[in-house]
Amino acid sequence: MSPNSLDFDHVELLIGSVESAEEANAKAVKSTVLTPRFYTTDFAALDRLDMSPVRAQWDAMMKEYEGDNNHDHFQRDSTFADEVRQLMPQLSPELRQEFLDFLISSLTSEFSGCILYNEIRKNISNPDIKQLMTYMARDESRHAGFINQSLKDFNLGIDLGSLKKTKHYTFFKPKYIYYATYLSEKIGYARYITIFRQLERHPDKRFHPIFRWFERWCNDEFRHGESFALMMRANPHLLRGHNLLWIRFFILAVYATMYVRDHTRPLMHEAMGLHSTDYDYEVFRITSQIARQVFPVEVDIDHPVFRKCMTRLVEIAVADAKAKKRGGLMGALQHGWCVTQAVATFARLYFVPVKRNPLPAEMRVQPTW
Numbered sequence: 001m002s003p004n005s006l007d008f009d010h011v012e013l014l015i016g017s018v019e020s021a022e023e024a025n026a027k028a029v030k031s032t033v034l035t036p037r038f039y040t041t042d043f044a045a046l047d048r049l050d051m052s053p054v055r056a057q058w059d060a061m062m063k064e065y066e067g068d069n070n071h072d073h074f075q076r077d078s079t080f081a082d083e084v085r086q087l088m089p090q091l092s093p094e095l096r097q098e099f100l101d102f103l104i105s106s107l108t109s110e111f112s113g114c115i116l117y118n119e120i121r122k123n124i125s126n127p128d129i130k131q132l133m134t135y136m137a138r139d140e141s142r143h144a145g146f147i148n149q150s151l152k153d154f155n156l157g158i159d160l161g162s163l164k165k166t167k168h169y170t171f172f173k174p175k176y177i178y179y180a181t182y183l184s185e186k187i188g189y190a191r192y193i194t195i196f197r198q199l200e201r202h203p204d205k206r207f208h209p210i211f212r213w214f215e216r217w218c219n220d221e222f223r224h225g226e227s228f229a230l231m232m233r234a235n236p237h238l239l240r241g242h243n244l245l246w247i248r249f250f251i252l253a254v255y256a257t258m259y260v261r262d263h264t265r266p267l268m269h270e271a272m273g274l275h276s277t278d279y280d281y282e283v284f285r286i287t288s289q290i291a292r293q294v295f296p297v298e299v300d301i302d303h304p305v306f307r308k309c310m311t312r313l314v315e316i317a318v319a320d321a322k323a324k325k326r327g328g329l330m331g332a333l334q335h336g337w338c339v340t341q342a343v344a345t346f347a348r349l350y351f352v353p354v355k356r357n358p359l360p361a362e363m364r365v366q367p368t369w
C-alpha cells in the first residue's frame with residue numbers, strides 16, 4: 001500500500017460510510033484522534049487578557065469585524081440548486097462518501113469554533129475579548145449553517161442543537177486554545193484558498209457549488225487567526241521560554257492530524273485535480289509562512305524525516321483501523337502496538353530540528369495567497 005494513494009477499501013475502513021441522517025449525526029458526535037472536537041477552557045484566564053499593548057491594531061481589527069463584509073455572502077445564489085442537481089448524480093459512490101465525510105467534518109469543526117467562542121463570550125466580562133468572541137461566533141455560525149444546507153440536500157442535515165448537547169467537550173488550558181485555535185483558523189484559510197485557487201484555474205473540476213464560496217469564506221478564517229495572533233503578541237510570555245516547546249508540539253499535532261485525515265480523501269482531491277500529499281504540503285507551506293507573524297519556531301516541512309514520519313502516520317492509521325475492525329484479543333494487541341508506533345513516530349517528528357524566526361515588528365499579515 002502506498003500511503004499517498006489509499007485505495008477505497010482503506011479509505012472506507014478509516015472514514016466509514018454515511019447513508020442516513022442518523023449515521024451523519026452519529027459521525028458528527030463521535031470524537032476520535034482524527035475527528036474535530038469541542039473544547040472548553042478556563043474562562044477566568046481569558047477574562048484577564050489585556051489587549052492594551054496592541055490597542056491600535058486591535059481597534060483596527062474590530063472595525064473590520066464591525067464592517068462585516070461577508071454579511072450577505074452565506075446565501076445561495078440562483079444557480080446553486082441547479083448545479084447540485086446536475087453535478088451530484090455524476091459522483092461515484094466512493095467520491096460521494098469522501099465528500100460527505102469532508103462536509104460533516106468541516107461542519108463539526110466550524111460548529112466547534114462557534115460553540116467555543118459563544119461559551120467564552122457568555123462567561124467573561126472583558127469588553128475586548130467579549131466583542132471579539134461575538135463576531136467570531138457570528139461568522140462560525142454562518143459557516144456551519146451554510147455547510148449544513150448542503151448536507152440537507154443529501155437529506156443528511158446535522159441537528160446542531162443535539163450535537164451541542166451530546167458531543168464530548170475536551171478541556172484545554174487557555175494557552176493551548178490560543179496555539180491550537182490560531183493554527184486551525186490559519187490552516188482553515190490555507191485549505192480553503194488552495195482549493196479555491198485550484199478550481200479558479202480549473203472550473204471544470206468544481207464538482208460542487210460550495211467551493212465557489214471559499215474565497216470570501218476563508219477571509220473570515222484568516223481574520224479569526226489574526227485575532228489570536230494579536231492576543232498572543234499582546235501577551236508575549238506565551239511566545240517564549242518553555243512555551244516554545246508547546247508551540248512546536250501543537251504545530252506538529254495539528255499538521256499530523258490534518259495530513260492523516262486528508263489522506264482519507266484521495267478521490268476528492270483527484271476530482272479537483274489535486275493530490276492529497278501535494279495539497280497538504282501547500283497548506284503546510286502557506287500556514288508556516290503566515291505563522292511567522294507570531295511563532296518564533298517553524299517546523300521544517302521539507303526535512304526528509306518530517307516527510308517520512310507523516311507517511312508513516314498514515315500507514316499506522318490504516319493498520320489501526322484494521323486492528324479495530326478485527327476486534328478481539330488480537331485486535332486489541334495490534335491496536336496497542338499501533339498506538340506505541342504512533343507515539344514513537346510523533347516523538348521522532350518532534351525532534352526534527354526547527355527553524356527559528358525573530359518576530360516581525362508588523363504583527364498583522366494580509367491574506368494574499
Ligand SMILES: [Fe+2]
Pocket residue numbers: 110113139140143220221
Ligand atoms: Fe469558519
Ligand SMILES: [Fe+2]
Pocket residue numbers: 113140185188220221224
Ligand atoms: Fe474561523
